[in-house]
Amino acid sequence: MPRATRATRIAGLLASVLMLVGAVAACGSSDSASDSSKSGPSGSAKASESTAFPVTIAHKFGSTTIKAEPKRVVTVGLTDQDAVLALGTVPVGTTEWVGGYKGAIGPWAQDNLGSAAVPTVLKDTGTGPQVEKVAALKPDLILALYSGLSKAQYDTLSKFAPVVAQPKEYNDWGIPWQQQTETIGKALGKPDEAKKLVDGVEAEFAAAAKANPAFAKATAVMATPYEGTFVYGSQDARSRLLADLGLKLPTGLDKAIGNRFGANISKERTDLLDQSVAVWILPDTGTAVTKLHQDKLYADLKVVKEGREVFVDESSDFGNAVSLSTVLSIPYVLDRLVPQLAAAVDGDPATKVEQPAS
Incomplete structure (x- = not known):
């Protein structure tokens, strides 16, 4: 084959290869963009969670500001652990009230615990939270919504972590489950998830009443x-x-x-x-x-x-x-x-x- 003709054909082949490579690269770029858009919702969710903080929650003793997403949650409120679990967080410490369940987690909440480590159980002695045991768990958030926390107990616990106490508009141990869930949702940076949980259970009440x-x-x-x-x-x-x-x-x-x-x-x-x-x-x-x-x-x-x-x-x-x-x-x-x-x-x-x- 003459040199000039071969060169021309090689040049043509190289051009074709370059076009093919460009097309593949474009496809790869398109796929990457597609992958990025697919990961967008989770990325947005993370961004949404990060923008949920700082959050300030009012309660019986004033208000508490939570600056960042809590990682180590202790529930002093006697029933607060269920809402925490429902929102995808496993407390490091819970307070036992009824049932004597491992981790103070009843059978209705076992699926939410999954394979996570069982929380350390604190005892409700009738004299208030076990302060030393709470401190030993190194919490970055203490929840006491379904509680009868006193001002002195609140002040003591607040030395170790932000404390969200019971609301002032209800009697001690009188918070409605809806407000308990939504308040904990705010504290964990998941207010929308908490609202969906509440709406779901309220729908069950409505269905039962209608029937x-x-x-x-x-x-x-x-x-x-x-x-x-x-x-x-x-x-x-x-x-x-x-x-x-x-x-x-x-x-x-x-x-x-x-x-x-x-x-x-x-x-x-x-x-x-x-x-x-x-x-x-x-x-x-x-x-x-x-x-x-x-x-x-x-x-x-x-x-x-x-x-x-x-x-x-x-x-x-x-x-x-x-x-x-x-x-x-x-x-x-x-x-x-x-x-x-x-x-x-x-x-x-x-x-x-x-x-x-x-």
Whole structure:
């Protein structure tokens, strides 16, 4: 082949190769751009989380500023751990209240724990948080929303990390689960996720109320035989369960118990128990019921004679979930409590209110 012709053909081949390389590079560039756009949402989410701080949260003792995303969270509030877990963070420390669960994490929250290390459990001794053990966990955020934290306790804990205490507009231990979840969402830099969680659970309440229109016409009370008869007020999480399902709490309930989450009532106020349904949290659902019905004043009420009582074993997972009433435990509760309430208010005294199978 003549040299000139070969050169011309080689030049042509080189040009073709260069064009092909350019095309491949362009495709690679396009793919990279595409990959970048695919990673954009997560990048945006991270940017969104970073712009969530600093955040300032008001509470009973003033306000607390959280400067950066917390990594080591300790929950002093007795039920705060569930909202933290629901938002994708595993606390390094939790406070045990009911159930005796490992890490103070109930069965309704186990999936949220996953394979993460189980939190260190602090004990609620009745005298406030275990300050030395809290400090030893080296927290960068302490949550005390569902609590009765005192100013002195708040000041002491604040020496170790920012503390978000209970809100001032409610009684101690009176924060609604919705506000608890959304406040913790703000503290963790995930306010939108928290709102979605709340909306999801509220939708379950709405669905249950719609499926049981009798709830809207019924009254209900939550009580326990603690040192006599202890009735829960409108700001207690257990009473909020009933109200969120559309049932009405007894008229004059809060006036009778005062500015507390609940209180013992006198024999003269047994009328507070005579509602469309009375929900009892009992140490057991056998001998405790028998003892309850031995009180003639109570046994003579219509709510008893017409079989409109609901009994919850406080030592069961169901009972513990009722007491906690968190964004994670409430769906677990509704699956069990709603059928009981429906049976109690169906207008037929012959309908037996069954205990949940598990």
